[in-house]
Amino acid sequence: MVAPAVSPDSTGPQPPARSPRWAVLLRCLAVVAAGALTYLAWPPRTTWWLAPLGIAVLGWVLHGRRARAGFGYGFLYGMGLMTPALAWTGVFVGPVAWLPLSAVEALFVGVATAAIAVVSTLRAAPVWMALLWVAGETLRSVFPFGGFPWVKLAFSQPDGLYLPLATLGGTPLIALAVATTGFGLGVLARRFATRDFTVARVAGPVAAAVLPLLAAIAATGAVGTDANAGTATVAAVQGNVPRAGLDFNAQRRAVLDNHVARTRQLAEDVRSGRVPQPDLVIWPENASDIDPFRNPDARAEIDEVTKAIGAPVAVGSVVVGDDRLPRNTVVQWDPQRGPVDTYTKRQLQPFGETMPYRSFFRLFSAAVDRAGNFQPGTEATVFTMGPARVAITTCYEVAFDSVVRESVTNGSTLLAVPTNNATFGRSEMTYQQLAMDRVRAVEHGRSVVVAATSGVSALVRPDGSVVASTDLFTPAALVARLPLRSTTTMSDRLGVWPETAMVALGLAALVVALVAGRRARSAGTGQPTGTTGAGAPPTT
Structure with a gap:
C-alpha cells in the first residue's frame, strides 16, 4: 500500500x-x-x-x-x-x-x-x-x-x-x-x-x-434481474391493526382475525379470477401473537385459511418455548400438513424485544418494562414454499448486513421481510425500512416480499424497483409474479x-x-x- x-x-x-x-x-x-x-x-x-x-x-x-x-x-x-x-x-x-x-x-x-x-x-x-x-x-x-x-x-x-x-x-x-x-x-x-x-x-x-x-x-x-431459478406468484397480506400504538399486542386476537379475513378475501378473489393463484403467501411479523402451537383456536383459524388459499403461508407468530419464554417466530404453514418449519428472529431489537440493564434504565423511565424478554434464534432457516426457497429476515434484522447475507446465501431464491411497524404510527420508519429492503434486493440479487401488519407492504424486484405497495393502516393483499434467482452477487461472495x-x-x-x-x-x-x-x- x-x-x-x-x-x-x-x-x-x-x-x-x-x-x-x-x-x-x-x-x-x-x-x-x-x-x-x-x-x-x-x-x-x-x-x-x-x-x-x-x-x-x-x-x-x-x-x-x-x-x-x-x-x-x-x-x-x-x-x-x-x-x-x-x-x-x-x-x-x-x-x-x-x-x-x-x-x-x-x-x-x-x-x-x-x-x-x-x-x-x-x-x-x-x-x-x-x-x-x-x-x-x-x-x-x-x-x-x-x-x-x-x-x-x-x-x-x-x-x-x-x-x-x-x-x-x-x-x-x-x-x-x-x-x-x-x-x-x-x-x-x-x-x-x-x-x-x-x-x-x-x-x-x-x-x-x-x-x-x-x-x-x-x-x-x-445488477442481476434474470429469473434464472424460475418465477413465483407471490402474495403479501397486510391485515391491518385495530389501532396503532404500544398496546397493539393487547389486541392480538383482532390482529390475527384481520389477517385471516384478508387472506380469506384473497382466496375468494382467486376463485373469482380477479387475481392469480399465489404459489406462496407471506404474512407480517406479529400477525398471530397468539401462539398457534398452544392455542387451538388460533391454530384452527390459520389452518382453515391456509387450506382456503391453497398455498403455503409464512405466519409471523409469537411462540412460547419450553422455557416459557417468547420467541419471535415465522411458522411455515402448509395447506395439507399444517406447520412444517419455523424461523426464529436472530437479531433482536434492544429496548423493544429485549431490555439490557433493565433495572438501571428503569431509574429513568418505567416504560422500560414494556420491553419484552424474547429469546433469539440461531439458524438462518430457508423455507421451501412452492417453487421458491424463501429466506426470512424479520423486521429489524434487515438493517444488519451479516444477518441478511447469512439468510440469503443459505440456498434462497427469494427474500421475505415480515415486519410490524404499527408501534410507530404514520412516521417515516416504515419508509426507511422499505428503503433498506430495496437496497438488499440489489445487494443480493433477490426479489423481496415485504409484508407489514399496518404497512407499508411491498413487492420489490431484484433491481430495487417496487412492483406494488400498500397504503398505511389499510387492509390489502399484493399479488405479483416475481423472478426467482439463485445466483450469488459479488457482494455475497466477498462477504x-x-x-x-x-x-x-x-x-x-x-x-x-x-x-x-x-x-x-x-x-x-x-x-x-x-x-x-x-x-x-x-x-x-
Missing part, C-alpha cells in the same frame, strides 16, 4: 490563531444544517443527491481542524441528522427514547469525524475521509447492544445512481462512494472559495466527486472483506497522519493542522 502523503498546503509553521467566536458559531450552524440536509435524502423523499451535498458541507468545516474540534462538529452534524431521522422512536414513548438514542448515535458520528479531521489535509484526502466514514458506520453497526446501523448512508440511496454498487460491495461500498463524492465536492468548493483552482489543484477533488458516480453507472450492468479492507485503509491513513504530525513537531517545523490533538494550534 502506498502511504497517503501530507498535502503541500498542510505543512509548515501554523500561527496559533484562535478563530473568532462568530466563525465558530457559523461553523456549528453549518454542520447542524448539513446533517439536516443529509437527512432529507432519506425516503419517503427521493432527493438522494442531498446526501453527498450534506457530506460536502461537513467536509468543508472539518478541513484542517484538530481532532477535538472534529469531534465537536461531527457530534453537531450527527444531531442534525439523527434527531429527525430517528424521530419515529419517540412516537409513542416520547423523547425519553428518541433524544438519548439520537445523541448516542451522534457521538459515534463525532468519533468518526474526529479521525476524519485528522486526515483531512493528506493528499487524496476525500478518499481517506470517506474510508473513515465507513469505519464509523461499521463501529455503530456493532456497538453497543449489538449495534444500530439504521441510519447508514446506503439506505438513503434506493432511488439514487449509487444503488448498483450494492451488488459489488454491499452497503459499505455505497457509503464509500457517496462520502467520497461529498468530501470531494467539499474540497473542490474550498479550492474555489480560496481562489486556489489551478488545474493541478482541482483535478483530484473533481475525480473524487465524479468517479464514484461513473463507477456506479457502470455497475448498472452487473465482509470489502468493509474490512475499507476500515483497515482508513485506519492506516489515520496512523500516517498522526505520525506525520508528530514528526513535524519533533523537527520543530510546526504542526500540520488537523493531524492530531496534542500540541496543535488552538484553531477550532
